[in-house]
Amino acid sequence: MDSMTLIAVISIFTAGITTGIGTMGPAFSEGRAVATALTSLAQQPDASATITRTLFVGLAMIESTAIYCFVVSMILIFANPFWNHAITLGSGS
Amino acid sequence: MDSMTLIAVISIFTAGITTGIGTMGPAFSEGRAVATALTSLAQQPDASATITRTLFVGLAMIESTAIYCFVVSMILIFANPFWNHAITLGSGS
Amino acid sequence: MDSMTLIAVISIFTAGITTGIGTMGPAFSEGRAVATALTSLAQQPDASATITRTLFVGLAMIESTAIYCFVVSMILIFANPFWNHAITLGSGS
Amino acid sequence: MDSMTLIAVISIFTAGITTGIGTMGPAFSEGRAVATALTSLAQQPDASATITRTLFVGLAMIESTAIYCFVVSMILIFANPFWNHAITLGSGS
Amino acid sequence: MDSMTLIAVISIFTAGITTGIGTMGPAFSEGRAVATALTSLAQQPDASATITRTLFVGLAMIESTAIYCFVVSMILIFANPFWNHAITLGSGS
Amino acid sequence: MDSMTLIAVISIFTAGITTGIGTMGPAFSEGRAVATALTSLAQQPDASATITRTLFVGLAMIESTAIYCFVVSMILIFANPFWNHAITLGSGS
Amino acid sequence: MDSMTLIAVISIFTAGITTGIGTMGPAFSEGRAVATALTSLAQQPDASATITRTLFVGLAMIESTAIYCFVVSMILIFANPFWNHAITLGSGS
Amino acid sequence: MDSMTLIAVISIFTAGITTGIGTMGPAFSEGRAVATALTSLAQQPDASATITRTLFVGLAMIESTAIYCFVVSMILIFANPFWNHAITLGSGS
Amino acid sequence: MDSMTLIAVISIFTAGITTGIGTMGPAFSEGRAVATALTSLAQQPDASATITRTLFVGLAMIESTAIYCFVVSMILIFANPFWNHAITLGSGS
Amino acid sequence: MDSMTLIAVISIFTAGITTGIGTMGPAFSEGRAVATALTSLAQQPDASATITRTLFVGLAMIESTAIYCFVVSMILIFANPFWNHAITLGSGS
Amino acid sequence: MDSMTLIAVISIFTAGITTGIGTMGPAFSEGRAVATALTSLAQQPDASATITRTLFVGLAMIESTAIYCFVVSMILIFANPFWNHAITLGSGS
Amino acid sequence: MDSMTLIAVISIFTAGITTGIGTMGPAFSEGRAVATALTSLAQQPDASATITRTLFVGLAMIESTAIYCFVVSMILIFANPFWNHAITLGSGS
Amino acid sequence: MDSMTLIAVISIFTAGITTGIGTMGPAFSEGRAVATALTSLAQQPDASATITRTLFVGLAMIESTAIYCFVVSMILIFANPFWNHAITLGSGS
Amino acid sequence: MDSMTLIAVISIFTAGITTGIGTMGPAFSEGRAVATALTSLAQQPDASATITRTLFVGLAMIESTAIYCFVVSMILIFANPFWNHAITLGSGS
Incomplete structure (x- = not known):
């Protein structure tokens, strides 16, 4: 098994x-935040503006950790410096 | 086992x-959000409009993490750059 | 073990x-949603229309994640591009 | 170990x-749904019609995920395209 | 280790x-359903007819998932198409 | 290691x-059911007939899953078709 | 490593x-049942006859699953058909 | 590694x-039973005779599962039929 | 690696x-029993004699399972029949 | 497999x-913090300024641990001293 | 790898x-016992003598299981009969 | 695989x-501390100064454990004495 | 890999x-004990002397188990009899 | 792979x-202690002096276990006796 294949394989798997x-973490957390927001809305309908705004800020923060993972996956598939280096080596030789 | 087979195997498995x-994470979270929405509706039927709207926004956010995974799977099966590179190499040589 | 066998084996296992x-995730979540719906119905029978409607929308969302998995399994068994490529190679040579 | 044996082995194991x-997931969920239905019936006997109907709809949804798994097992045992392909190859050669 | 032995071994283990x-899942779920039924009976003895009927329907649904597993085991031991194919091959040659 | 030994080994281990x-599942479930029955009896001594009857029906259902496992073990030890086939082969040759 | 040794080893380990x-399951369950019985006795001393009787029936049911395991272990150690077959083969040859 | 050593090794490890x-199971269960007994005694000091008697019967039942394990360990160390068979073979030859 | 070394190694590891x-089990259980005893003493100081006596009996029962383990360890280190047999063989030859 | 490939592989996987x-940790924690903030807002709407400010400070602290991980991943992909050393060695020789 | 090294290695690792x-078990249990003692002291300051005495007896019992482990470790490091036997063999030859 | 590569690989992986x-631990703990601070603020707005100050001291203590890990990672990547020793050896020879 | 290296490696890893x-156990337990002490102090400020004294005795007991582990680590690193024996052998020969 | 490399590798990994x-343990525990302190402050603001002092003593005790681990890591990286011995051997020869 040559080097390029190995890098491709591990990139696919890791991505x-x-x-x-x-x-999984963000999904659970967003479910929890949304669930609590619904409970809070049912308990204090008058504060719905504050609750909704805080919920959206929180969801954005949590979604950011999911996006970190997605970004790492996309980097590994489409902008992988090790793979590019291997291709450069392969085509140059 | 040649390189193309190995890339195909790991792509199938990873997908x-x-x-x-x-x-799993999104499924649990959506179940939790829906469950809490039902509890809140039973507790405060008058706020059903706000609760339903918040629930749908939350479900969309959570579903997005499930779609990230599905997108990565589909990319690995149908638009895999490593596989395309291997086919190009194979047909070119 | 030749390439086609390996691809077949990993496709079967992954599917x-x-x-x-x-x-598992969707099953647990649907059980939770249904359970909460029943509790809510027992607590607030007058809101049964809203509860039932929200429950069905939620179950559809959760079932969608189960269907993602089922779709990936079916793709791997009946519409596997790697397997088709291998068959094409095998019959062409 | 020849190819057909390997495909047979992995099909049996995966099935x-x-x-x-x-x-396991559906079993737990159905147990939860039934348990909650019983609690709700004891708490609000007058709503037994609505509770029972919602319970049966929910059990059908949950059972569907168990049936997905059973269908995949049956496909792998009795309608396995990879096995059929291998038999065709074996008898044709 | 010849093919038939391997198929026999994996069939025994998988069964x-x-x-x-x-x-395990059905056993836990039935225990939960029965336990809740007993609690409900103690709480609302007048609804014993409805509770018992719902309990039996639910136990039948849960038992069905246990029977799926038992059926797959029995198929693998006594009606295994891969094993039959291997015997046919073995006796024919 | 010949075939018969391997089949014997895997049969012993699987059994x-x-x-x-x-x-384990049935044991936990029966413990749960019995525990709940005792709680219910302490809470509603007048319904002891209904509780006891429901308990016994439930224990029978749960015990059935334990018996499925015991039956599979006994089949694997004393009525194993693969072992019988191997003995037939061995004595016939 | 000859066949008899392997069968002996796996029998010892499995037993x-x-x-x-x-x-473990029965032990936990009996602990739970006994604990609940004690709670119930403290809560409703007048129903001690019914509680004790139900407890003993339940303990017998739970102990039965422990005995299944002990029986399988004893069969594997002292009445193992595969071992007996191997001894018969060994002494006969 | 000869047969006797292997049997000795696996007997030691399994024991x-x-x-x-x-x-572990019995220890947890006895802890639970004793803890509940203490709670019950504090709650209903008048029923101390019944509680203590039920506790001792229950502890005896739970201890029995620990003794099953200890018995199997002792059998494997001091009355192991496979080991005795191996010694007989070894000394006879 | 000769037989005596292997037996020594596995004895050390198993012990x-x-x-x-x-x-671990007894330690947790004793902690639970002691904790409950303290709660009970705080709740019902008058029953301290009964509580203390029951606690000590219970601790003795739980400690017995820890002693089973310690005894097996000591037997494996200082009175190991397999090791003694190996030494006898080694010195006799 | 040469040294550069191995370093590339382990860097991709570790990243x-x-x-x-x-x-996962930060995601769970932010979900918890946001959920508690929503509960607190519903319970004490007058303290929304203090709650929101404390929430944002807390989220920043928690996000910092997620950023530690992301920074390590980015260092391993784009500023890996071991990889740079290997490239220097490779191009210099 | 000679016998003495192997025995030394496994003794170090096991210790x-x-x-x-x-x-871990004793640590958790002592934490639990101390925590409950503090709760009990806060709830019933008058019974501090009985609570403290019972706590110390309980801590001594729990600590005993930690000491069993520490003793086994020390025996394996400083009074290991297998190691001594190996040294005797080594120096005698 | 030479020594330097191996040290580089294990340093990357461990970092x-x-x-x-x-x-993970610090993230969970900070989430818990922040969540409790928010609950406390909602419950006792007058003590917000003390609560905030204690929260910040606590967060600093918890963050310190996260920094221990980050420091070890940075030492392993940028100030690794084993790697430096290997480079010194490599360039000196 | 010679004996001294192996002993060094396993000593480092085990330490x-x-x-x-x-x-981990002591850390959790101390956290629990401190947390309960704080709760008790808030609930019964008058008993702060007794609570603090009991807390410190308990923390000392729990810390002792952490110290057992630290002592074993230090013994394995700085006073390892197996390592000393190996050095003696190495320098003597 | 020579001895020094192996010792370096295992030291890096273990550190x-x-x-x-x-x-992880100390982080969780400190989070718990801080959280409880905040709850206690909100519940009993008058005892803030005692609570804060007890909290700091407790945090110091818990932090000590984290420092044990950090110390072991630092010893393994910067003052490793096995590594020093290996260097001495290497430079002396």
Whole structure:
């Protein structure tokens, strides 16, 4: 098994695992935040403006960690410096 | 085992695992959000409009993490740059 | 072990695992949503229309993640591009 | 170990595991839904019609995920395209 | 290790594991359903007819997932198409 | 290691594991059911007839899953078709 | 490593594991049942006859699953058909 | 590594593991039963006779599962039929 | 690696693991029993005699399972029949 | 497999795992903090200024741990001293 | 790798693991007992003498299981009969 | 695989894992501390000065453990004495 | 790999693991004890002397288990009898 | 792979793991202690002096276990006796 194949294989595997595992935390957290927002709305309908605004800021913060994982996956698939280096080596030789 | 086979194998495996594991988090979270929405509706039927709207926004956010995983799986199966590179190499030589 | 066998083996295994693991999350979530719906109905029978409608929308969202997994399994079994490529190679040579 | 044996082995193993693991989620969920239905019936006997109807709809949704797993197992045992392809190859050669 | 032995070995192992693991979910769920039924009976003895009927329907649904696993085990032991194919091959040659 | 030894080894191992793991679920469930029955009896002594009857029906249902596992173990030890086939082959040759 | 040694080894290991793991479930369950019985006795001393009787029936049911495991272990150690077959083969040859 | 050594090794390992793991369940259960007994005594000092008697019967039942494990360990160390068979073979030859 | 070394190695490892794992259960249980005793004493200081006596009986029962593990470890280190047999063989030859 | 390939492979894998696992903790924590903030807002709408300010400070602290992981991943992909050393060695020789 | 090295290695590893794992249980239990003692003291300051005495007796019992593990570790490091036997063999030859 | 490559590989892997795992604890703890601070603020707005000050001291203590991990990672990447020793050896020879 | 290296390697690894794992239990327990002490102080400020004294005694007991682990680590690093024996052998020969 | 490389590798790995795992316990515990302190402050603002002092003593005790792990890591990286011995051997020869 040559070097390029190995780099391709590990990039594919890591990209999938990073997104697959890394989105579990944000998904749970957003579910929790949304669930609590609904409970709070039912308990204090008058504060719906503050609750909704805080919820959206929080969801954006949490979504950011999911995006970190997605970005790492995309970098590994489409902008992988190790893969580019290997291709350069391969085509140059 | 030649390079193309190995890339195909790892792409198939990763695609399945990414979707299989990555949809667990969103599924749990949506179940939690829906469950809390139902509890809130039963507790405060008058706020059903706000609750339903917040629920749908939240479900969309959570579903987005499931879609990240599904997108990575689809990219690995149908638009895999490493596989395309290997086919190009194979047909060119 | 030749390439086609290996691709077949990993496709079979991944298809089973993806569905087997990936349906656990939706199953739990639907059970939770249904359970909460029943509790809410018992607590607030007058809001049964809103509760039932929200429950069905939620179940559809959750079922969608189970269907993602099932779709990936079916793609791997019946519309696997890597397998088709291998067959094309095999029959062409 | 020839190709057909390997495909047979992995099909048998995957079929068993898919059903064995994949029915845990639905089983738990149905137990939860039934348990909550019983609690709700004890709490609000007058709403038994609505509760029972919602319970049956929910059980059907949950059972569907168990059936996905069972269908994948049955496909792997009795309608496995990779196995059929291998038999065709074997008998044709 | 010849092919038939391997198929026999994996069939035996899978049959045991499928039943061993696959009955845990239904067992827990039935225990939960029965436990809740007993609690409900103690809380609302007048609704015992409805509770008992709903309990039996629910137990039947849950038992069905255990039976899926048992059926797969029995198929693998006594009606295994891969094994039959291997015997046919073995006796024919 | 010849075929018969391997089949014997895997049969012994699977028989033990199936019973060892498979009886955990029923044991927990029966403990839960009995515990709830005792709580219910203490709470509503007048309904002891209904509670006891429901308990026994439930225990029978749960015990059935334990018996599935025990049956599979006994089949693997004393009525194993693969072992019988191997003995037939061995004595016939 | 000859066949008899391997069968002996796996029988010893399986016998220990089956009893070691398989008695955990019953032990927990009996602890739970006894604990609930004590709580119920403290709460409703007048129903001690019914509680004690139900407890003993329940303990017998739970103990039965522990006995299944112990029986399988004893069969594997003292009445193992595969071992007997191997001894018969060994002494006959 | 000859047969006797292997049997000795696996007997030692299994004996330790069986006791090490198998006493966890009873230990937890006895702790639970004793803890509940103490709570019940504090709540209903008048029923101390019944509580103590039920506790001792329950502890005896739970201890029995720990003794099953200890018995299997002792059998494997001091009355192991496979080891005795191996010694007989060794001394006879 | 000769037989005596292997037996020594596995005895050392098993002795440590048996005590290391096997004392976790009793330790937790004793902590639970003591904690409940303290709660009970704070709640019902008048029943301190009964509580203390029941606590000590219970601690003795729980400690017995820890002692089972310790005994097995000591037997494996200082009175190991397999080791003695190996030494006898070694010195006799 | 030469040294540069191995360093590339392990860098890719570690970068993905570090981000994938390391963002789970912050994601959960932010979900918890946001959820509690919403509950607090619903309970004490008058303190919304203090609550929001404390929430943002807390989210920044928690996000910092996620950024540690992301920074390590980026260093491993784009500023890896070991990789640079290997390239220097490779181009210099 | 000669016998003495192997025995030394496994003794070192087992000694560390036994203490490392075996002190977790007692540590948790002592934390629990101390925590409950503090709660009880706050709830019933008048019974501080009985509570403190019972706490110390309980801590001594729990500490005993930690000491079992520490003793086994020390025996394995400083009074290991297998190591002594190996040294005797080594120096005598 | 030469020594320098191996040291580089293990340094990369350990640096990532240490940060990835080691920031989970602090992240959870900070989430918990912030969440409790928000609850406390909502419950006792008058003590906001003391609560905020204690929160910040606590967050600093918790953050310190995250920084320990980050420092170890940075030392392993940029100030690794083993790597420096290897480079010195390599350039000197 | 010679004997001294192997002993050094396993000593390093075990020393780290023993401290790394073995301090988790005490850390959790001390956190629990301190947390309960704070709750008790808030609930019963008058008993602060007794609570603080009991807390310190308890912390000392719990810290002792952490110190056991640290002592074992230090012994393995700085006073390892197996390492000393190996050095003596090495320098003597 | 020579001895020095192996010792370096295992030292790097162990140092990272010890800090990475070993700081989880203290981090959780400090989070718990801080959280409880905040709850206590909100509940009993008058006892803030005692609560803060007890909190700081407790945090110092808990931090000590984190420092044990950090110290072991630093010893393994910068004052490793096995590494020094190996260097002495290497430079002396």
